[in-house]
Amino acid sequence: MIEIKFWGRGGQGAVTAAELLAVAVSMGGKSSQAFPFFGVERRGAPVKSFCLVDDKPIRIHQIVYEPDHVVILDASLIGRPDILEGFKKKGTVIVNTSKPKSQIKLKVKNLFVVDATGIALKNLGRPIVNTAMLGAFIKATGIVPLESVKEAIKERFPAPLAEKNIKAIEECYNGTK
Amino acid sequence: MKKTVEVSIAIAEAVKNCEPDVVACYPITPSTHIAETLAKFYADGELKSFIATESEFASISAICGASAAGGRAFSATSSQGLALMHEVVYAAAGMRLPIVMVVGNRALSAPLNIWCDQQDSVAERDSGWIQLYCESAQEGVDTAIQAFKIAESTLLPVMVGVDGFYLTHTVEQVEVPTVEEVRKFLPKFQPKVKLDPENPISMGEYATPEYYQGFREDVHRDQLAAKSRIVEVDKEFEQVFGRSHGGLAQGYRLEDADYVFAGMGSVIGNAKEVVDELRAKGKKVGVLKIRSLRPFPGEEVRKLLEGKKHVAIFEKSYSLGSFAPVYADVINSLYPLRKRPVVSSFIGGLGGKDVPTKTVHEVFKMIKKREPLEIWI
Known part of the structure; x- marks a missing residue:
């Protein structure tokens, strides 16, 4: 089982990111589960969400303690002592930031960065980075084909909004370093 | 679909x-x-x-x-x-x-x-x-x-x-x-x-x-x-x-099990996962899922648990000042047996406290002895 943890702030769409990933994974025939860390979400407050991926049906219902991958939608959360709690060293961390990788203070071997806020503002006109960050996540991990995420987006959003999100995803996919 | x-x-x-x-x-x-x-x-x-x-x-x-x-x-x-x-x-x-x-x-x-x-x-x-x-x-x-x-x-x-x-x-x-x-x-x-x-x-x-x-x-x-x-x-x-969910109560890898995890709701999925892991190591352990709390399937529970060594009941509620509710019903159901399994009560998951597979593994270690426990995990 692959366990993915999303960190964000209320309003950035961390919960939806996990959901969209779960939908995309299931389109490829695998099992998935997405759930929010059960908090009292407020705009701006730190939010966690999780996505599980497996080849066989998923029976467990619990918090993710040892994520394989961590996706950080807001770089201001990096100072938290628990940001990489339980993180499996072989995994991948993806950070939304306009800074270069060398300036990110995380001791991680597989670190990827992308300016998802810039890309979201350009394509969506709003700093909602969840969909864009899925592009970065796929580039970094290859867990699902990009096409599946696009399909999930088309299912979730009405046509003009879906197109804008897909553009942001593609741009993030290509811009992830 | x-x-x-x-x-x-x-x-x-x-x-x-x-x-x-x-x-x-x-x-x-x-x-x-x-x-x-x-x-x-x-x-x-x-x-x-x-x-x-x-x-x-x-x-x-x-x-x-x-x-x-x-x-x-x-x-x-x-x-x-x-x-x-x-x-x-x-x-x-x-x-x-x-x-x-x-x-x-x-x-x-x-x-x-x-x-x-x-x-x-x-x-x-x-x-x-x-x-x-x-x-x-x-x-x-x-x-x-x-x-x-x-x-x-x-x-x-x-x-x-x-x-x-x-x-x-x-x-x-x-x-x-x-x-x-x-x-x-x-x-x-x-x-x-x-x-x-x-x-x-x-x-x-x-x-x-x-x-x-x-x-x-x-x-x-x-x-x-x-x-x-x-x-x-x-x-x-x-x-x-083409799907059924166990009627009143259902065993999982229970037939030859000595140790049993029992409970109601989503914790059962976590318990099944742990049972598969322990079975792979040769441990004789199974799950009893209680699907119907009312009517309580006393006879069915008695049949399913007869001959077991130790039953650990996961409970997401409590009758404050008395016992955990599923535990009390299980104990009552087992009373007519001459040789009864040891039954322990693990109260966990109140107010969202997580009961992950890690906790189920810890509970397994605690029920090796034949002494009944009541632990708020």
């Missing part, structure tokens, strides 16, 4: 496909997306009626009225909402109204907490309602559909417990039967007795000491008689949909 969707939304769709005549819900916290989604179905013209009530007390009162008038009626609630319904919960059972309610199991105040446990519905366990608890998303969807058939054929209201957040707010793969498919399983509701201006009757009448106890005893006897009906309905469901 399986779809990847939030479980509350899937349950709402399943309920819609049971073609209820009246749905009444108080639509905001502590309610789940079940109410919100049913309201949307009504707005889109896919549901006959949706009453957004001013309180949960009004919701259950409305569906009692609808059911008394011969309609198929549904509500969904959680936590404080169910507590507010309490008075009418008893009335619904006493009036033999076959209403169905899905409870997203969540903690009760105080302290204020919105997270998962089963204290809310377990607090209603003596009301006369049938209570079924679900392990998975699919079981939640399927049990909501089964509940109408059980209720309408036993004239007992049915409460379906789905763990708050762990099930209600989780997105996973579920199959939601269509209206046409549900029609193959669930016949139209044909009430034996109903309120009718042409033929006036009273329901929930005044019963003097001479009569009152007899009515309560009837509900109890019919609860016991409903045990076979719950099993039958699960089998009938399997014939149509």
Whole structure:
């Protein structure tokens, strides 16, 4: 089982990111589960969400303690002592930031960065980075084909909004370093 | 076709496909997306009626009225909402109204907490309602559909417990039967007795000491008689949909097990995962899932647990000042046995405290000895 943890702030769409990933994974025939860390979400407050991926049906219902991958939608959360709690060293961390990788203070071997806020503002006109960050996540991990995420987006959003999100995803996919 | 969707939304769709005549819900916290989604179905013209009530007390009162008038009626609630319904919960059972309610199991105040446990519905366990608890998303969807058939054929209201957040707010793969498919399983509701201006009757009448106890005893006897009906309905469901969920209680790798994890709701999935891991190491361990808390399957539990060494019961509620409720029922069920297994009670998951596979492994280490434990994990 692959366990993915999303960190964000209320309003950035961390919960939806996990959901969209779960939908995309299931389109490829695998099992998935997405759930929010059960908090009292407020705009701006730190939010966690999780996505599980497996080849066989998923029976467990619990918090993710040892994520394989961590996706950080807001770089201001990096100072938290628990940001990489339980993180499996072989995994991948993806950070939304306009800074270069060398300036990110995380001791991680597989670190990827992308300016998802810039890309979201350009394509969506709003700093909602969840969909864009899925592009970065796929580039970094290859867990699902990009096409599946696009399909999930088309299912979730009405046509003009879906197109804008897909553009942001593609741009993030290509811009992830 | 399986779809990847939030479980509350899937349950709402399943309920819609049971073609209820009246749905009444108080639509905001502590309610789940079940109410919100049913309201949307009504707005889109896919549901006959949706009453957004001013309180949960009004919701259950409305569906009692609808059911008394011969309609198929549904509500969904959680936590404080169910507590507010309490008075009418008893009335619904006493009036033999076959209403169905899905409870997203969540903690009760105080302290204020919105997270998962089963204290809310377990607090209603003596009301006369049938209570079924679900392990998975699919079981939640399927049990909501089964509940109408059980209720309408036993004239007992049915409460379906789905763990708050762990099930209600989780997105996973579920199959939601269509209206046409549900029609193959669930016949139209044909009430034996109903309120009718042409033929006036009273329901929930005044019963003097001479009569009152007899009515309560009837509900109890019919609860016991409903045990076979719950099993039958699960089998009938399997014939149509190819899925069943264990009737009243079900073992998993239990036959030759010495050690048993038991409980209700989503913790069962975690326990099954741990059992597979321990079995791979040669440990003789299994799971007992209690699906029906009321009626309680005493005989079935006794048969399934006879000869076991140690049973660990995971509990998401407690009868403060006494014992954990499932534990107490299991102990009572085992009493007639000459040689009884040791039974321990592990109270965990109150107010959303996680009971992950790691904790289930720790519990396994604790039950190696033959001494009964009560531990708040």
